[in-house]
Amino acid sequence: MSLPRKHFKEIAKILGSNMASNDMIYDFADFCSSQNSYFQRQLFIDACEEHYQEAKKELEELINN
Numbered sequence: 001m002s003l004p005r006k007h008f009k010e011i012a013k014i015l016g017s018n019m020a021s022n023d024m025i026y027d028f029a030d031f032c033s034s035q036n037s038y039f040q041r042q043l044f045i046d047a048c049e050e051h052y053q054e055a056k057k058e059l060e061e062l063i064n065n
Contacts, residue, residue, distance in 0.1 A: 002036040012044055016051025 011032070015025050025048045033039045 003032065004036075008032055008036075008039065008044055009047065012047035013051050016048040016053075017055045019052055019055060020048070 011028060015028060020028075025045060029039075029041050029044050032044060033041055
């Protein structure tokens with residue numbers, strides 16, 4: 001049984017929100033790719049980056065207030 005898209009989205013959210021390293025994100029992308037032949041690696045990496053930027057912005061706002 002392959003992992004569905006909703007799991008990939010949640011994994012990207014968790015990794016990005018916790019500011020995971022690129023190495024960790026790429027390792028997860030490799031794993032996800034091995035679990036689902038339709039997995040879109042770049043879309044996953046971009047989603048991680050988007051959540052990372054959101055978390056970074058929130059952190060900066062907390063620091064500056």
